[in-house]
Amino acid sequence: MPDAFDQNTFHGLLVRGDLHGAIAYLSGFAGQAALCAQYRARFEGPAYLNYEEQGLSPLLNGLLLEYQKYYHEVFYHLQNPEEAADRLHGRLARRLGQPMRQTLDELEDGPVAEAFRAGGLHFLGGRSSGCYGPYVWKRERLARYTVELPEGRREYAVKLLGDFVSASWVDYLSFGAVGTAGWSNGDGLIHCVERAYDLDSEGFRVSLLQHEAQHAMDLARWPGMSSGDLEYRAKLVELIYSRERALLARFARQAGQTAATAGGAGNGHAEAAGRILREFEALLPCPAAGWAALPPAQVQAAAAKLFEASCGEMARRYGPAQKQPANNCTHGNIGKEY
DSSP: OOOOHHHHHHHHHHHHTTTHHHHHHTTTGGGHHHHHHHHHHHHHHHOOOOOOGTOOOOOHHHHHHHHHHHHHHIISSOOOHHHHHHHHHHHHHHHHHHOSSSOHHHHHHOOOOOOOHHHTOEHHHHHHHHTEOOEEEEEEEEEEEHHHHHHHEEEEEEEEEEEEEEEHHHHTTTSSSSOEEEESSSEEEEEEEEEGGGTTIIIIIIIIIIHHHHHHHHHHHHHHHHHHHHHHHHHHHHHHHHHHHHHHHHHHHHOOOTTTSSSSGGHHHHHHHHHHHHHHHSSSSSSSGGGGGSSSHHHHHHHHHHHHHHHHHHHHHHHHOOOOOOOOOOOOTOOOEE
16 A cells, blocks of 8 residues: 555546445545545445435436436446346336336437436436446537647537536546546537636647547547547547646556446446557556656657557458548637647
8 A cells, every 4th residue: 555645546446437446545544534434425325415405306316316326236336237227227217107118228318318308407328438327417508629630630519518417427436526528429529528627728628629529530430439449549649739748647547447347338448548558568668657757759759650550450440431521620709729
């Protein structure tokens, strides 16, 4: 056990879904006793969140309660994720008075989403890094950005989302300390959790816009790309363009079991981080412990080499790229260029 608590190590365990490992790590530090007690109260109590206190109806509060039960089953009680998803499916259907003819994804896209929309909220269901967990938010606004990527510049519409009620399972496991900051659904639209970024920072430019724009570009060309391949290429793009942050060292800390608690779907972020760790260990002249001190240009050059190699790899794996529509990067006054 190290002498000092490291927040990045703790958060890395949570991002991988290793809740027991995170609690065990916390318990080794006297200064983290209060947070450790919070975890035990939430997951051993259990102390579920009551969203009626945020103005949600009893129905919507009940639906989010079922997701909380699912988190407890998967991450704390370590029950089979697919069986837990089946139980979640049944509980949501009963709450809504729906037959079980629909799949869980169809139930989320239809009756569940409609219930939240009727309550004046936006809803996104489905799996995030292998596990179910809804995103529910109150407000959004649209902006347009021209984004530079290794294979060209394109314009993307970005929805800036605010006032979150629920931000999926990582946010829940971390008490809001870490979580998904953005996503792309393959429709060319980038979603950004606005509270996660200074919109003038490198973090927004690189880790949101360029990362998610690479997802959007890849999904448009190869709709069947795996989560691991998508995250691998997007993380390489971050390394190519980042100059201010030691991202390579951060990705090395994220590396872990690819399927930890995530069922058959796997955890794409952990898989990609693990691959980056292995490949950079072979490319760079120093061990991972020294990566934070490397000159940015050295990391960028290595990442560019790996990204170029991955283009051929993706074509071999997924077949010819689908043709994308023309994009002339024209936009109005709300646009910025990156």
